[in-house]
Amino acid sequence: MNTTRLVIVAVGGQGNLLASSVLGEAALLSDISVRMSEIHGMAQRGGVVESAMLFGDARSYVISDGEADVLVGFEPSETLRALKKCNRNTIVITNLHPLPPFTVAIGKGVYPDLDELQATIRAKAAGLVAIDAVKLARQAGNELSVNMVLLGALIRTGKLPIKAETVKEAIRSRSKQAFVESNISAFDLGYGAAQ
Amino acid sequence: MNKLLTKERGRKMFLLGNEAIVRGAIEAGLAFGATYPGTPSSEISANLFEISQESDLYFEYSTNEKVALEVAAAAANSGVRSMAIMKHVGLNVAADALMTLAYVGVKAGMVVLSADDPFMFSSQNEQDNRYYGKLSGLPVLEPSTIEEAKEMIKYAFDLSEKLQEPVLFRTTTRINHSTGIVTLGDIAPPKTSGDFTKDPFNYVTVPAVSRNLHIKLLKHWDEARSIAEGSPYNFIEACPGNSLAGGKGPYGIICNGVSYGYVRDAVKDLDIEGKVRILRIGFSNPMPGALIKDFLKGCEKVLVAEEGEPYMEEAVKAFAQEAGLTLPITGKGEEEFSRLFEFDPAGVRKVIARYFNVPYEPVAVPDLSDVPEVPSRPPNLCAGCSHRATFYIVKQAAEGMDTIFPTDIGCYTLGVLPPLSMADFLICMGSSVSTSCGFSKVTKKKVISFIGDSTFFHSGIPGLINAVFNNHNFTLFILDNGTTAMTGHQPNPGVDTSLLNLTGYGRVSIEDMVRAAGVKEVTVIQPYKVKKSIEAVKKALEFQGVSVVISKEMCTLYAKGLKLQSKRRYQVGSKCKNHRDCINLLACPAFYLSEGRVQIDAAQCTGCSVCAQICPENAITPIKD
Numbered sequence: 062m063n064t065t066r067l068v069i070v071a072v073g074g075q076g077n078l079l080a081s082s083v084l085g086e087a088a089l090l091s092d093i094s095v096r097m098s099e100i101h102g103m104a105q106r107g108g109v110v111e112s113a114m115l116f117g118d119a120r121s122y123v124i125s126d127g128e129a130d131v132l133v134g135f136e137p138s139e140t141l142r143a144l145k146k147c148n149r150n151t152i153v154i155t156n157l158h159p160l161p162p163f164t165v166a167i168g169k170g171v172y173p174d175l176d177e178l179q180a181t182i183r184a185k186a187a188g189l190v191a192i193d194a195v196k197l198a199r200q201a202g203n204e205l206s207v208n209m210v211l212l213g214a215l216i217r218t219g220k221l222p223i224k225a226e227t228v229k230e231a232i233r234s235r236s237k238q239a240f241v242e243s244n245i246s247a248f249d250l251g252y253g254a255a256q
Numbered sequence: 257m258n259k260l261l262t263k264e265r266g267r268k269m270f271l272l273g274n275e276a277i278v279r280g281a282i283e284a285g286l287a288f289g290a291t292y293p294g295t296p297s298s299e300i301s302a303n304l305f306e307i308s309q310e311s312d313l314y315f316e317y318s319t320n321e322k323v324a325l326e327v328a329a330a331a332a333n334s335g336v337r338s339m340a341i342m343k344h345v346g347l348n349v350a351a352d353a354l355m356t357l358a359y360v361g362v363k364a365g366m367v368v369l370s371a372d373d374p375f376m377f378s379s380q381n382e383q384d385n386r387y388y389g390k391l392s393g394l395p396v397l398e399p400s401t402i403e404e405a406k407e408m409i410k411y412a413f414d415l416s417e418k419l420q421e422p423v424l425f426r427t428t429t430r431i432n433h434s435t436g437i438v439t440l441g442d443i444a445p446p447k448t449s450g451d452f453t454k455d456p457f458n459y460v461t462v463p464a465v466s467r468n469l470h471i472k473l474l475k476h477w478d479e480a481r482s483i484a485e486g487s488p489y490n491f492i493e494a495c496p497g498n499s500l501a502g503g504k505g506p507y508g509i510i511c512n513g514v515s516y517g518y519v520r521d522a523v524k525d526l527d528i529e530g531k532v533r534i535l536r537i538g539f540s541n542p543m544p545g546a547l548i549k550d551f552l553k554g555c556e557k558v559l560v561a562e563e564g565e566p567y568m569e570e571a572v573k574a575f576a577q578e579a580g581l582t583l584p585i586t587g588k589g590e591e592e593f594s595r596l597f598e599f600d601p602a603g604v605r606k607v608i609a610r611y612f613n614v615p616y617e618p619v620a621v622p623d624l625s626d627v628p629e630v631p632s633r634p635p636n637l638c639a640g641c642s643h644r645a646t647f648y649i650v651k652q653a654a655e656g657m658d659t660i661f662p663t664d665i666g667c668y669t670l671g672v673l674p675p676l677s678m679a680d681f682l683i684c685m686g687s688s689v690s691t692s693c694g695f696s697k698v699t700k701k702k703v704i705s706f707i708g709d710s711t712f713f714h715s716g717i718p719g720l721i722n723a724v725f726n727n728h729n730f731t732l733f734i735l736d737n738g739t740t741a742m743t744g745h746q747p748n749p750g751v752d753t754s755l756l757n758l759t760g761y762g763r764v765s766i767e768d769m770v771r772a773a774g775v776k777e778v779t780v781i782q783p784y785k786v787k788k789s790i791e792a793v794k795k796a797l798e799f800q801g802v803s804v805v806i807s808k809e810m811c812t813l814y815a816k817g818l819k820l821q822s823k824r825r826y827q828v829g830s831k832c833k834n835h836r837d838c839i840n841l842l843a844c845p846a847f848y849l850s851e852g853r854v855q856i857d858a859a860q861c862t863g864c865s866v867c868a869q870i871c872p873e874n875a876i877t878p879i880k881d
Contacts (some may be wrong), residue, residue: 072633082435086271089437095270096402098434100377108635109844118524120401120517122434125602127621142630148619162633166848167839170631177628183621 065221066124070143071110072136072160073101076208079235081112083212084229086179088116089224098122109139116222125207131220132186133211135194136160141178144185144254151186154214157209158195190212190214190255196218203240206247225252230249259306262350264440273431274299275344276402277369278410285444286339289315290324292714293743294343295378296432297371301341302744304831311446320685321715323689325353325368332366332422333459337413344372344385345684349715351388356461357422358392359469361476364450365413366422368394373429374563374598380665380684382597384564388425389541390660393473394489395480396541397425397489400516402436408489408538410441415483415527426542427565430514430598481542488705489538490547493520502531507612508555510535510548510568515561518604525605526614543571549579559611560587560835563599586611593847612724634669639846640821640862642809643668647678647782648842649807650733653793656701660695664688664716666708666742667811668735675843678706686715692730693723702797703730709766710748712741719767721804724774731796733802736766737811745814753876755818777803784809786869812862824878828854831875838867866876 067084071077083095088095097114113124126145132141132152140155147153157175164170182189194210201210207230216225229245236244259269260279270789271279277300279411281289289308290745291301301317308315312332314579316325323340328338342350345636347370354368370388373379389396397412410426451808457465476863477818484490509532511519514796517534523532535551552558552575560569569587576585582858586592592607593599602618637644647668655717663669663679673678681691696703712734720732740746747753750762777799781789789807815821832854839847840852844867856867868876 067676072555075869082270085435087735089268089270096436097435100431101432106688108634117602120520122430122517123438123599123600126601127619128602132739139633141627144624145621148621161848163636163845164634165631166845167843168849173628173633181627185624185627220787248523 065118067114067127067131069112069133069147070139075135077110080208083231087228096122147186152188153186154190156194192254201243201247203243209244209247210251213248214255217252219254267440272435273402276406276438278303280406283441283445284410284413287336287446288338289447291341291581292317292321294777295427298743321350325350334452335364336450339367342370361420365416368410371427386567393477398863399427400512457774482545484539487539490544493534506556508558511561512537518601521577522605522608545575548575560584592879639860640812643864646807647676649789652790652881660701660703662688662691662705663710664707689719689800696730706733709736709750713749715855721773734806736808738813741811764801775804780806804857824862824863827879829875831873
């Protein structure tokens with residue numbers, strides 16, 4: 062089978078690692094070969110977390126610049142920073158809720174304008190799905206379920222060879238019991254928003 | 257129960273490389289492990305530590321890698337399968353023991369795991385530890401995939417027992433921190449207790465004994481070489497094993513570790529599978545010379561794809577010379593592979609295409625020159641980190657002094673970043689103390705150095721004793737945050753293990769240790785008490801000779817995990833006159849600007865109160881419930 066290459070970027074604490082492990086579990090349940098690598102740039106200390114996931118026959122664990130089929134960004138400026146992973150055929154999914162880096166928060170840097178950011182991504186990639194995942198996560202009853210909202214949006218694009226039902230099964234097995242319901246609901250809201 | 261103890265044979269799990277390694281070791285009947293934590297190996301230890309609390313496995317966090325290796329070596333020489341786990345630079349610390357342990361050998365299987373870090377994601381260098389195999393004469397194994405790592409660990413234990421030598425198991429970050437599907441096997445029951453049979457004329461390495469032991473080591477090396485020739489981990493593609501039947505075509509590629517995956521993908525993507533033969537080396541010391549010569553004989557041109565140093569390339573060229581072969585062989589070079597950093601699929605594809613003259617059009621990367629600059633997101637000391645408070649205190653107390661700040665390895669190395677800028681020199685674990693000795697001797701500057709609690713136990717103590725004995729003149733800060741924070745809050749000898757519900761541990765007092773080393777001027781500060789600490793530090797800085805300040809405050813992230821963090825949160829009130837000392841001097845990530853005014857994000861604030869104490873207007877106050 063062909064390989065689908067997915068890059069996920071997030072800021073420490075956004076639940077990127079749970080999202081990628083859910084996808085890995087879903088691939089396992091679907092009998093699809095999967096490989097993943099993570100770079101934690103000191104996540105707990107405010108750094109960027111990047112996961113690369115390869116579904117299919119590839120034997121590499123990483124994705125070169127320009128070679129992602131799908132990019133999911135949990136934070137808008139990080140999505141923009143990761144644009145180098147994309148090419149003209151890449152589908153980009155981004156959360157629109159900014160978490161400005163500390164440098165910006167203390168007035169020592171400028172956060173990109175969100176409209177301009179989306180226009181730039183649209184101009185460089187094949188398509189952009191932009192949603193306020195924090196809003197949907199709150200709607201789902203748990204602000205921390207941003208990761209599940211974005212997973213829903215990702216699956217809706219149809220770019221991954223994995224069915225929504227299988228991802229939900231993986232969410233149920235990987236989430237803490239208390240969060241299963243809100244995580245599933247967050248997934249559904251993300252799935253619905255990414256039309 | 258730790259998921260890696262699952263008994264279901266044949267079950268498939270999506271495991272981190274480090275988890276797969278642990279599972280492999282457990283399946284091999286590992287009974288004894290020791291480590292000093294270091295990324296990218298840390299999750300191996302974290303899992304083994306957890307498993308040791310649920311099973312018969314003995315596992316310890318040793319004070320440093322040399323200690324860990326020696327502890328494990330004794331177990332292996334008493335007939336118990338053991339493992340010592342460390343990051344690549346940790347093997348430098350353990351190297352003294354490793355070199356002569358190779359002479360002595362082992363009785364039960366012993367694996368020394370070295371986690372190398374090409375690109376230095378979390379390390380001070382990217383040394384290639386395969387050379388330790390050559391230097392010590394020990395076998396080296398290197399997995400290419402997560403699933404292979406699990407199987408190869410079992411092979412490593414068997415090989416070690418067969419050769420009666422420890423085996424070096426070399427991973428890279430992309431194995432440790434990648435995840436893949438692994439099929440579980442049976443868990444071998446571990447043999448947890450052993451016995452030591454006295455045999456001083458084989459164990460006590462006085463020169464007369466070592467002369468014989470070196471002869472023995474070279475015999476083992478010959479034996480290892482013949483095993484490497486037929487090892488299933490050295491294979492010519494399409495046909496595992498040492499047969500030449502698999503693969504055909506005039507081009508040869510020799511590869512190891514994760515570069516094997518990149519090569520396989522590149523050969524497929526470039527559609528040259530029919531023209532290329534691949535030799536994958538997984539057992540890389542001793543190199544399988546006969547297998548390599550046979551491989552070379554069938555090729556017109558050979559490329560060696562390996563991250564790091566030209567370790568295989570040099571060996572392959574030497575074997576070609578022995579076999580009288582003059583075919584072109586290359587690996588590292590300006591047009592080929594770099595010795596720097598890690599490989600990636602596109603880079604490997606490009607080199608293969610160029611070297612073998614294969615037409616190749618790289619994927620068009622979008623032109624990003626017009627994309628607005630994205631503000632950087634550097635790691636930062638956590639909100640409320642006690643190191644930030646200590647750095648601020650030292651800065652105030654040393655105002656006007658011409659200073660040098662030797663630092664060490666831990667979270668506090670982040671003090672290098674502005675506005676703290678409290679790091680001037682760093683080589684390796686423990687170097688803060690010893691370099692302070694040298695700096696203070698040859699310069700007229702005030703030397704103030706920083707070391708964490710775990711690093712102090714690891715390798716700071718000899719430097720401190722040296723400083724007392726040789727009468728050096730500097731102030732050492734021991735940043736005692738009660739845990740080994742950087743690598744994930746592992747215990748160290750100074751830790752209060754009762755907070756972790758662990759029993760059966762001793763505890764070493766840093767203050768007693770420092771006093772026992774002969775330091776006359778010892779001060780203990782609580783860095784969240786800013787004014788008092790500044791006064792105490794001023795006094796310590798004035799002292800002529802070695803002075804030590806122990807800055808004692810629990811890592812705030814650790815405190816949060818233990819539910820010991822202060823519940824109080826702070827806010828900026830109307831008295832604020834926008835001096836911004838809080839932001840400009842402390843740069844705590846809990847601050848943000850809103851409409852030109854400083855605010856505190858209560859979700860990030862940890863209640864340390866340091867900013868409240870330094871605010872010239874006393875505008876920062878606790879939020880009342």
